[in-house]
Amino acid sequence: MQVLREKGCRVFILDGRLSAEDAHKLKKLFEETRSQGGPVVVDMSNLEYIDSSGLGALVYILRNSPQGVRLCCVPSKVLDVLELAKLERFFSIYLSREEALGVSERGGR
Numbered sequence: 740m741q742v743l744r745e746k747g748c749r750v751f752i753l754d755g756r757l758s759a760e761d762a763h764k765l766k767k768l769f770e771e772t773r774s775q776g777g778p779v780v781v782d783m784s785n786l787e788y789i790d791s792s793g794l795g796a797l798v799y800i801l802r803n804s805p806q807g808v809r810l811c812c813v814p815s816k817v818l819d820v821l822e823l824a825k826l827e828r829f830f831s832i833y834l835s836r837e838e839a840l841g842v843s844e845r846g847g848r
Contacts, residue, residue, distance in 0.1 A: 746840045748778045754785035757793030765796045779804045780839045784812035811839040
């Protein structure tokens with residue numbers, strides 16, 4: 740898990756599993772970078788698994804990100820979990836990171 744700054748956004752790159760321990764790390768990393776501001780993009784291209792703790796971390800970030808949260812490269816298994824929890828409607832979901840970042844350049848959401 741890492742975070743970088745790209746086109747005015749904080750990009751969180753997730754890999755492997757997003758379960759209890761990693762969910763805590765994600766929230767901590769979010770808080771450490773919160774002062775940077777800007778929209779949040781979560782790149783899930785290498786995410787293999789997410790559980791309720793991981794979903795909770797995403798909701799935490801969503802609630803604390805006034806400019807919204809964009810999920811990109813969401814694997815079908817992870818999207819299934821988001822849909823099962825009825826959370827997909829609260830996030831903007833993009834096929835690629837470039838597409839999610841391009842929203843900032845256009846000034847839209």
